[in-house]
Amino acid sequence: MGSKAVEDLIQASSGVHYSGFHLEEPHTSEIEQPTTSIDERVKQPFVIGVAGGAASGKATVCDLIIDQLHDRRVVLVNQDSFYHNLTPEELTKVHEYNFDHPDAFDTEQLLCVMEKLKHGQAVDIPKYDFKSNKNDVFPLRRVNPSDVIILEGILIFHDPRVRDLMSMKIFVDTDADVRLARRIRRDTVEKNRDIATILDQYSKFVKPAFDDFILPTKKYADIIIPRGGDNHVAIDLIVQHIRTKLGQHDLCKIYPNLYVIQSTFQIRGMHTLIRDAQTTKHDFIFYADRLIRLVVEHGLGHLPFTEKQVITPTGSVYSGVDFCKRLCGVSVIRSGESMENALRACCKGIKIGKILIHREGDNGQQLIYEKLPEDIAQRHVLLLDPILGTGNSAVQAISLLLKKGVPESNILFLNLISAPQGVHVVCKRFPRIKIVTSEIEIGLNDEYRVIPGMGEFGDRYFGTDDD
């Protein structure tokens, strides 16, 4: 193939290879189409309910859990935000109002908010002001969908519909005298209330409601925490349990050869930048390169090794390992070429082959240009393509490698983001290859583009986008 022809192909393929090559709909015999709707693919958040008497330490326990889950997306929703607004008449006689009765809360609104969050929609909720006894409508608090939703409040286990939303129920169990002492301190300092009013409210409403409505819900708890925030062992165990439940993406449970690198704030920060449509080309390249380097390093960790002992300058023996020597990279033109530098930086002198996949004409046939090391069948292959979308270009590339004699188990597919559809297509067809990715996406849109995605990776990285 002449260089002009290759250039033309690269030019033509840049428009096609955005989130995985796909064919026109009439030619779909070999191609698996996405079948699930976006809604179905949204990962269900882990909902934790935290109940207990007033001033038992619920908020403190929630803060400690959120703190320890520092690299996860967690949001806190307080039942207080759903207090009914008082009528002007009720406001004038606020001391006669029972804030501890289930009817004081707008549970329908709470359910509506939780339903939206569970389905991946952001919500705006009011912030309750204990001084004015009002829900401040402006500014509302924007709550984004997250991996973990913590729902906290005295009567959060009262309504069975709210209880049913929860994956874990925690009851903070603190002695009544401790609760009262804390309440007096809190309400005098933070709410400017006088002790007589606090004690009056306590005996008239708070204590009876605790006995009638809150304590009876303790039986629904999965975990009862005595001493609230002081109970570090209980909080550690809870955090460990949540981590285990969230640790793996559901797809990793289905496909043991799919590896999603452990997320950190740094990694999410880099993803945030490269996904932002406003990010400059310079920054896009910089942060994409950092992420690519992480994926490549992680991928190399999956290669076989041999044990090796060395003598250190102190004359001691260090028992280590030797890198796998017979390696090569294969980039899928054009986006995959963006990953070559990171691979070269990690593996001195590595050979890197190329594959170009292009749709030719309307008949769905694909022309594949390849330049691969001759002895590729004897090597472990790191296949490079930043986006796994429909999985169809990956299937083409992997099929070619297999035709060249590369054992399926010697192929490691490295990418930055993977759509579940692509993962299903590749892993079902090639159960022995390994995929290493840094984030799993929500899915594909009607145009087979990865969402939320990051747009045309090749165009953004190589500067061939419009602006």
Ligand SMILES: Nc1ncnc2c1ncn2[C@@H]1O[C@H](COP(=O)(O)OP(=O)(O)O)[C@@H](O)[C@H]1O
């Ligand atoms: N373990 C604790 N030791 C001392 N004070 C605490 C402890 N836990 C909570 N508090 C204090 O008690 C008050 C009520 O705690 P908070 O966590 O807000 O409880 P809740 O959300 O159940 O009302 C707050 O002023 C808080 O600072």
Ligand SMILES: Nc1ccn([C@@H]2O[C@H](COP(=O)(O)O)[C@@H](O)[C@H]2O)c(=O)n1
């Ligand atoms: N205007 C209000 C609203 C609520 N309360 C009291 O708050 C308690 C619940 O909040 P916690 O943080 O303690 O769970 C509850 O006992 C209400 O009596 C209030 O005093 N004034």
Ligand SMILES: [Mg+2]
């Ligand atoms: Mg509270």
